[in-house]
Amino acid sequence: MQDVTRKLDPAYLVPFFAALLVIAVPAFWPTYFAPGFGASGGYVHLHAVSATLWMLMLISQPLLIRRYQFDLHRKLGTVSYVLAPLVVISMLLLANYRVRNVSAENYQVQTYVLFLQFSLAALFATSYGLAIWFRKQTDIHARFMVCTALTLIDPIFARLFFTIHPDSVIYHQWFTYGLTDIVFIVLIWFDRKNVAARSVFLTMLALFLALQIPALLWLTEWNVWQAFARWFQSLPLT
DSSP states (O other), rough: HHHHHTTOGGGGGGHHHHHHHHHHHHHHHHIIIOOOOGGGGGGHHHHHHHOOOOOHHHHHHHHHTTTTTTHHHHHHOOOOOOOOHHHHHHHHHHHHHHHHOOOOOGGHHHHHHHHHHHHHHHHHHHHHHHHHHHHTTHHHHHHHHHHHHHHHHHHHHHHHHHHHHHOOHHHHHHHHHHHHHHHHHHHHHHHTTTTTTTTHHHHHHHHHHHHHHHHHHHHHSSHHHHHHHHHHSSSSSO
């Protein structure tokens, strides 16, 4: 069991976190970097900065533990009490801004994207909230923090796939969701003998799947979601 647990030491996942951050550059290059920072609104910048800081924190925290810098790890952890809500708030503000400024011909697609934004915000908030709830149980806490990073796979790779093959967004969702689920399955496999925390990734995979199904089956076209989208569009948040 110790060998398996060492394989899932968060420090060993730092290259994965770093790779996500690096891949985000070409993924967001056509829509964010190439047009210039002035072309993007403040809500886009807020989300980009907060998400980047979050990934940098995920990279640094396991390394601090590995180097026995526990005090600095805890101090940086307190920053997450502000940073994590800021990530969620930036996602919701950006979602509100886009649905309030979408053209009539693109409204239906935007309500679909709105579901993606809300579901990822919910998954991120849930993962972080549970990580804080179990902050005194190191194995469980670390795994829930890993799950916050898995919410970034979809937005990063969806844009990368769209740049390579600009086709219908629904096909991209099957790829990005599938990739996310595969990562979960790999983590579940390596964690299968870790009695203390092996249920974390399995539980979160079930939650991720529950929120993936409506997008994959286009259930966002149902009246209940369309009514919610109209209500959210009416909110003067941005």
